[in-house]
Amino acid sequence: MRFFICWLATMLMVSPVFAQETATPNGIADNRRNAIALTGATVYLPGQGYQEDATVLVRDGVVVNVVAGTDARDGYFAIDMAGKYVYPGFIDLYSGYGLPTPGRPVQRGGAEVVRSGNQAYNANDAIRSHYRAVENFTPDADSSETLRDLGFSSVLSHHADGIARGTSTLVTLGNHNANEAVVIADAAAHYSLDKGSSSQTVPVSLMGSVALLRQTYLDAQWFAAHEQRPFVDESLEGWIRAQSLPQIMEVDNWHQALTVDGVAQEFDTDYVIRVGTDAYQQAEKLAATGARLIVPVNYPDAPDVADPFIADEVSFSDLKHWELAPYNLRLLSEAGIEFALTSAGAGADFWDNLRQAVANGLPHDDAIAGLTTVPARILGVSDRLGQLDAGALANMVVTSGPLFDDDTVLLENWVRGERFVLNTGLDERRGQYSLMAGNRQLAVALDFADGGAKLSLLDGNAEPDADASVDASIGNDLISLTFTAASDTGPTRLSGWSVDNGWQGTGQTAAGEPIDWRLTYTGPLVAPEPEPDSAPVTSATDALPSPVLYPFSAYGSESLPAQQDVVIRNATVWTNEDMGILVTDVLVRDGRIAAVGDNLSAGGAVEVDGTGKHLTPGIIDEHTHIALFSINEIATNSSMVRMQDVVNSEDVNIYRNLAGGVVAAQQLHGSSNPIGGQSSIIKLRWGMAPEELQLDDAPKFIKFALGENVKRSTNPASIRYPQTRMGVEQVYVNAFSQAQQYEQRWNAYNALSNAQRRDTVMPRRDLVHETMLEVLKGERYVTNHSYVQSEINMMMTMAESFGFNINTFTHILEGYKVADKMAAHGAGGSTFSDWWAFKWEVRYAIPYNAALMQLAGVVVALNSDDAEMSRRLNQEAGKMVKYGNVSESDALKMITLNPAKLLHLDDRMGSIREGKDADLVLWDEHPLSVYAQAQTTWVDGVPYFDRARDQQLRQYIADERARLIAAIISEEE
């Protein structure tokens, strides 16, 4: 690959600017008919391919026609394009060209910013749908030249700030003023999940961004239903106006792409998704969304791997991504995804990278389509951009050869019939020259690099003379040249002009004597050492250098372990049922436990010898935060946020948990606010996509929290309500009573006749109230972070006053003090075994808490809340034998059956009984012992963890790392 030599683009102004009718000229009228014929070119026409020996007729910035032959026509100024290639001008849909730089994110800390800025915009500053790029657009000569040098003649420019970013404007990159450069004033509406420069504290999390996006759809629908708006909100007005435009959503990774697809479905819209370079890692899933993509062509830098100490810090996925990112476009193409390309991120490397993608198997036509027809289609401007039919804007790229050939150079970029020369062709004059200056004759080498001429004086061996210096500036017509040979006392200075075979002119010696000079071509440069053969060009049929892994992480694999029918024989089986603990057989079929008993006939099932081993139900962690991109939203009531929006299926802690016998977990919101978010309940199906981790038909849960965290105790500057436990109670009373009133409004509305409804505005749907109503109606259970007895007592009293109950108190370290009340209320307790003393409110936390709560009749689970501890929850259960003399079978239930009960999953999980899910763990020792290791962990009968396979995966990781590091080092050398 080679760099393009981008000369200071000499602009040959062939056509005048378009007349802006309303502007008064400063001079006399200058109306012209500007007609040009690009003759004899090879023209690429989308859908038809290359048309050789064709002529493009352009008039007044618009394509008139593409005709066969090279004959010039009357009324057209002919430009000979013989041997050159012409392509429709390129379009970049992701740009901030001509717009102010977006603001920077605000540093967190200190007091919360609870209100939006005091302008007539949205209640949340991250909703900037009032923003119209066209009103802020100013052509910028430097930026437009940079983009033109890459071949782009039009870009979609938006202000990348906020979750709703307003509308973008489609502009061309010529020397027009803003009025004329704009093709479409409001071309698309833009969104992201990044709050941008908003200083408002909410949303602070990724799921908070998703929730804000969803709520704003609802707010806008409600707002639009009012002919007389209830208040002024220019952001919602902008949002409403922009819904008919293409909707472009920017995300950081494929996980977010899949999440926003869910939002699109919910609100019946289509996003064009601006993805990252990792999209190939879930190409099939992205294809299934049907969304069109905007894809960058930047590749990661090679990780620093030379020093083994440092190389260890490079993650396995980063190494893999370094190798596979250049196959991103090919894999997206193979998945049938329609995508546009953007130069954002790649910048000057855009063409090198894109050529590499084509060499790696991206079909040539798809690459061109990604720059022309696809972006035009996305914006609905196929009649004007992306092709060269009659009437299209005369946007064209002229190249020296087929676009993706290694030595092809972009020569010209035409924007609305305006010609920009990108490459003068001067570099064709590189070679060896003889310099006759006065009475001296010197040998000179002329080369071009990094956009400039490089001359050197040669010594007797035709090597550059290290003692001499030469400085030269060469243009299309003029040259200036200063040299000092080794023995000279001062510089000789020359000026001149281009002639056949070289240059000539006049100058002065170091002594000031006038001389004539001539530079005459004598032959080609001595060829440098040929580059070693680079990797051979691959095609789409060639294999990838290594497979995409699921998950794309250490301990991922090309294909997932299969569900197996299996019989485990003669293990000590902890049934958690009336059968108790006994040595027997367990048969698994189709992901479920088919039978428990002696001498089972297995009928072809895989035989596992469990002699001397223990088989238990899989561990269920009632309280985890692994496999999440984001934990805490900070709004006092964030009941609208959903943890399932931020599941990170690639988190290696899933695998580590499996290795500790964990099969399922409730992914809880954090405890930074009284009313947290909606839980995600997953099975640890390592390798599956986030949606596939979700437990089917799982009961709904929400996290509540009390005490020091929700009071923001560690932030003395905090001003967020509540600051006391007294305020915490009022948060709940307020939230539930507001939700009740919300329901009354809807009931009243729903009771209206159709005629009455026509005259009444439908109440605003509110995701917060709707979630609280689910709790009140018993459709959503509460898991409640809690510590001290007063607040536990308060919560139960409060809940009872609203007619529901707290399903589970989690943490619940002083549960033992009010365990009798908890039992009466029907609340369960999911606690830590022995944590305490890390904050004031756990001063009287005792490791006997679980035993005491159980004694009082509470269903007790032990949970982790910690990625490290979660992988040895069996040890935490073992501690219950020590602290409080809990029976071993009850201790095991605290991490299996009891959490299943608390999650209302005990009809299908948590014990070994015919018909239940085959979520099982085979241990080598007593499962509550510190010495126990999980041998195999099955989820739905799939052995997602197996100690023997684990050894193979370790070896695979070691081998792959060695191979990739060697590849990086050899490439750098």
Place this chain on the structure above:
Amino acid sequence: MRTRIRVMLFAALCLSIPLSQAIVPKPAEEQSEPIAIIGAVIHVGDGSVITDGVMAFDEGVITYVGTDANRPDFFSHQLIDVQGAHVYPGFVLPNSTLGLSEIANLRATNDVVEEGDINASIRSAIAYNTDSELIPTFRFNGILTAQIAPQGGLISGRSSVMNLDGWNWEDALLAENGGMHMHWPSRTRRERNDITGQFETVDNEDYAHQTQLLHSLFQNAVSYTGTPLNLNLQAMAPLFTGDAKLFIHANDARTIVSSVQFASSYGVQEIVLVGGRDAMKVKDLLLSESVAVVYESVHSLPGREWYDVDEPYKVPFQLHEAGILVGIGGGETALDSQRNLPFFAGTAAAYGLDRETALAMVTQHNAEILGVDDQVGTLEVGKNATFFVSVGDALDMRTSQVQEAFVQGRLIDLFGTQQELYQRYYERYSNQPLEQ
């Protein structure tokens, strides 16, 4: 004879269940008469086990360890038949802030980090609170000796080893000011990128300055003459005579190399590496410099996402196999969890170590590393009678039941606030007295 033993055992048990105290247990009375424990499985702490063992101690010192229960001098002893229970040397916890910190996130309750980069002169012993509410929870699991160390800065200060029983710090002292604690600066740090929101590794731009501070300190300390008086330099002196050990806190391989070579180049006699996550990568350096390791990260996540799932569990075994003297520490965070020290050893035993070697890593090895192996760490004649009796294997939480514990022959009270609260609520919910 046997009857009398049972009576004595019962009496001893009764001693440990006072009716109610609501404050931390009272320090124990001095040993008033010689005692012999019989019928014990004695885990010596050096890797050996004596079944049906006998151990006698008087005036706080072990006088006999063996199998002979009928020695003539036992006539003067109180005999306690533990009936097959296990006797262990008290666990020795290195590098702890026990007694310096009460509630982790309440500033007023923490005396752990002094202001400044160089704090060689400060010493933990005088801030050690014998009435800390955490201490009874440590003793409950058999931890009877602890090194109390300050944290923070480049030179954190001096540690002392304390008995976890005593009326005040002076009485509780086992070895004073024997450790100097150094934190070698890291070349890099993790920092959140405000634009991407991702954590990334960035260079520590203060690295050169910070290492220069240390070089300057050690240069001046080596050549310190006493004038002008400098308390920090004065405190450094024992490092160069072997009267104090340098505890280098480092986990990363490059940091370990730099800091160990640094200390060695200044003639520091005794070097201990605390942390040691990457110690295996530089094991030959540690061996050649005779550096012992206090490994702090058994119950930790693997150091990198691609490391073996059990990587943190098996490091003690690997270091031991390599010939390095290894102790297991309580973890550098979450003071409350350090009471699980024996179970960290248990986990290490599940991943390569034999159980007695794992035990040695929290008894004999730690005692040696802390320089108190002449007094504690093994059950041998002449050493302190600092030990406990457990019904089952004390490294396994499933079976660990510490019944009695002695510190220098004093029978200490294991019934702390947590036990009292348990008793109170057990009786409230069951309407029957708790039999412990």
